[in-house]
Amino acid sequence: METENKSLNFLEEIITNDIESGKTKLLITRFPPEPNGYLHIGHAKSICLNFGLAIKFNGKCNLRFDDTNPVKEEDEYVLSIKEDVTWLGFEWSKLCYASDYFDQFYEWAVELIENDKAYVDDQSSDEIRKNRGTLTEAGTDSPFRTRSIKENLDLFERMKNGEFDEGFCVLRAKIDMSSSNLNMRDPVIYRILKREHHRTGNKWCIYPMYDFAHGFEDSIEGITHSICTLEFQDHRPLYDWFIDNVSVPSVPRQYEFARLNLTYTLMSKRKLLELVSNNVVTGWDDPRMPTISGFRARGYTPSSIRRFCNEIGVARTESMVEVEFLHHCIREELNKESNRAMAVLRPLKVIIDNWPDNVVDELSAENNPENPEAGTRKLKIGKTIYIEQTDFMEEPVKGFFRLSPGKEVRLKSAYLITCNDVIKDVNGNVTELHCSADMDSRGGEAPDGRRVKGTLHWVWEGDAIKAKINLYDHLFTLRDMSDMEEGKDYTDYLNPNSHILLEEALVEPGLALAKPLEKFQFLRHGYFCADKTTSQYMPVFNLTVSLKDPWGKKQQKR
Numbered sequence: 001m002e003t004e005n006k007s008l009n010f011l012e013e014i015i016t017n018d019i020e021s022g023k024t025k026l027l028i029t030r031f032p033p034e035p036n037g038y039l040h041i042g043h044a045k046s047i048c049l050n051f052g053l054a055i056k057f058n059g060k061c062n063l064r065f066d067d068t069n070p071v072k073e074e075d076e077y078v079l080s081i082k083e084d085v086t087w088l089g090f091e092w093s094k095l096c097y098a099s100d101y102f103d104q105f106y107e108w109a110v111e112l113i114e115n116d117k118a119y120v121d122d123q124s125s126d127e128i129r130k131n132r133g134t135l136t137e138a139g140t141d142s143p144f145r146t147r148s149i150k151e152n153l154d155l156f157e158r159m160k161n162g163e164f165d166e167g168f169c170v171l172r173a174k175i176d177m178s179s180s181n182l183n184m185r186d187p188v189i190y191r192i193l194k195r196e197h198h199r200t201g202n203k204w205c206i207y208p209m210y211d212f213a214h215g216f217e218d219s220i221e222g223i224t225h226s227i228c229t230l231e232f233q234d235h236r237p238l239y240d241w242f243i244d245n246v247s248v249p250s251v252p253r254q255y256e257f258a259r260l261n262l263t264y265t266l267m268s269k270r271k272l273l274e275l276v277s278n279n280v281v282t283g284w285d286d287p288r289m290p291t292i293s294g295f296r297a298r299g300y301t302p303s304s305i306r307r308f309c310n311e312i313g314v315a316r317t318e319s320m321v322e323v324e325f326l327h328h329c330i331r332e333e334l335n336k337e338s339n340r341a342m343a344v345l346r347p348l349k350v351i352i353d354n355w356p357d358n359v360v361d362e363l364s365a366e367n368n369p370e371n372p373e374a375g376t377r378k379l380k381i382g383k384t385i386y387i388e389q390t391d392f393m394e395e396p397v398k399g400f401f402r403l404s405p406g407k408e409v410r411l412k413s414a415y416l417i418t419c420n421d422v423i424k425d426v427n428g429n430v431t432e433l434h435c436s437a438d439m440d441s442r443g444g445e446a447p448d449g450r451r452v453k454g455t456l457h458w459v460w461e462g463d464a465i466k467a468k469i470n471l472y473d474h475l476f477t478l479r480d481m482s483d484m485e486e487g488k489d490y491t492d493y494l495n496p497n498s499h500i501l502l503e504e505a506l507v508e509p510g511l512a513l514a515k516p517l518e519k520f521q522f523l524r525h526g527y528f529c530a531d532k533t534t535s536q537y538m539p540v541f542n543l544t545v546s547l548k549d550p551w552g553k554k555q556q557k558r
C-alpha cells in the first residue's frame, strides 16, 4: 500500500504523543458503520483514516457493525460493507457487531439504575422533547425522575420482558436537566422496539441508543482512539459520562474530524436509499452513485480512492472538496495503466473512393504510449470506415481542424484523407462522406512532410463491432448541495442528463473480449470500463472520466 510523506495530521500527532508518553501501548481504532445502507465516499475517508492509522502505527483496526437499531438494518448491507472495505484494500483485525454486546449493555443499564443514575420515564416522546428546554432555557424534571431504584429495576426488567407497548416508556440517564449541553439533559438510553433484529431475532424488544452504546462498544473492544465526525463533538461529554459511570474494561477517548463534503454530491445513506427506492438510479451500485460500489462500477480503482482520501487530508474544520479532484486521481492512474482503443460513439460513414475494392491493410498501433511494455496491436482498415459525427463540419467554425469539405485529416495510426463529397438525407442530415486517401501516407505521415493538424479516431466497417456506451455526468446540478433554495429539496436538483445511453456505437474488434470492469482509454474521449453485463454479443462500456482535466489545469495556473 502507498505511503505518504506528508507532515503529521492532528490525529497522528496525538497518537504519536500518546505512544511516546506510554499512555497508548497498542493503538486500536475501528470503523463503525451502521448497516443501514451501502458505504459512500465519505465512509471511504473514515475507512482510510482508521485503517491507515492502524497500519502507520503498527496497531489494529476493527470493522464494527453498529447495529443497535433493528428498524433499518439488514444483512444485505452487512455483506456490501464487508465487500467494500476489502475492495478498498484493508483487512480488519476483528469483525464485531454491537448486537453481540446487548447482554452487557443491559447489565450496564441495570448498574446505572442501581446507582440511581438512570430511571424509567413514562412521559411520551413529545413530552420529553417539550420538557428538554432550549439553548437558553433549562429543562424541566420529569415527574418520574424520582422513582425509587427498586421501582426502576422492576420496570426496566418488565420493559425487557415485553410487558409494555412501544413508546409506553423509556429508560433515561439521570444527569442534569439544566446542563448547558442539551445532550446531557437526561438522554434516553433504551427504548422499546418490538422489531426483529437482523442478528438477534426476537430476543430483544428494547434497544440501546447510539450515544449510550457507542462508547461501551469502544471500551469492550479496547479501542484507544475512537474517531468520529465533528457533529459528535457535543456528544463527547456524554460519551465520557457513560464510560465514567459504569465499570467498563477500558477507557477509550473520542476524537472528531471534519466529514468529507464533495461538490455536486449528496452523502447521506438515507437520501441515497431514497434514490434507490424511487428508481431514480438503477441501484446502490449505479455508476452515478457516490457509493463505493458505484465508483467500482464506474471504473474507479481502490488505489485512486485511497490516494484521494490521503491527499485531501484530515482537519478539524468543515470544507468542500472539488469532485474534479477525485476525477483527477483516477484519470492520472488510468493514463498510466489503461490500454488505448478506438471507439466511435456516434458513427458517420466514410467511403474512401480511391481505396481499391476488397483490399485490407493491417496496421500497427501502440497500446499505451505512456507504457512501452503494453506493446502494440494490429488494426485493420479498408474502403469503408466510420468516424465520429462531431469530427465533421460542413461549414467549419474558426479553429475547427477536423474534417470538412476539401480539408485533409489524419486517421490515427493509418492514412491521411481528404473530404471530397457530402451525402445527405431528405432532411439535410449528413449520412455519408466521400473521401480520398493519400496512399503514400501509411502510418499517418505525408511523404512530402506537409503539416496535417487534425487526427481522428476511426473504426473499419469490416471488423468493427456494435457496443452500448453509457455516458455519465453529475447526478445533481448544484455545486454545493447545502445551498438548496428554501422550499426545495434534492429532487429539484437532479441532472436530467446524468445518464446518456448510446446504442449505436462502433468499437474496434478486440473490445468484444473485454472482461467486466476492464479499463480502457477510448482515444480522444476518455476512460471507460466494461460494464458488469458486457459480453461478446453485446459489449457495454461505462464512462469513468473524460480526458479533460479541469482540476489539473487549475493547479497549473496557480
Ligand code: ATP
Pocket (backbone or CB within 6 Å): 031, 032, 033, 034, 035, 041, 042, 043, 045, 046, 227, 228, 229, 258, 259, 260, 261, 267, 268, 269, 270
Ligand atoms: P450517513 O449520514 O451517510 O448515514 P453516518 O455517519 O450515519 O452517515 P455511519 O454508518 O454511522 O454513517 O458511519 C460510519 C462512520 O463513517 C462514522 O464514523 C462516520 O463518522 C463516518 N462517516 C460518515 N460519513 C462521513 C463523511 N462524509 N466523511 C467522513 N466520515 C464519514
Ligand code: MG
Pocket (backbone or CB within 6 Å): 034
Ligand atoms: Mg447514521
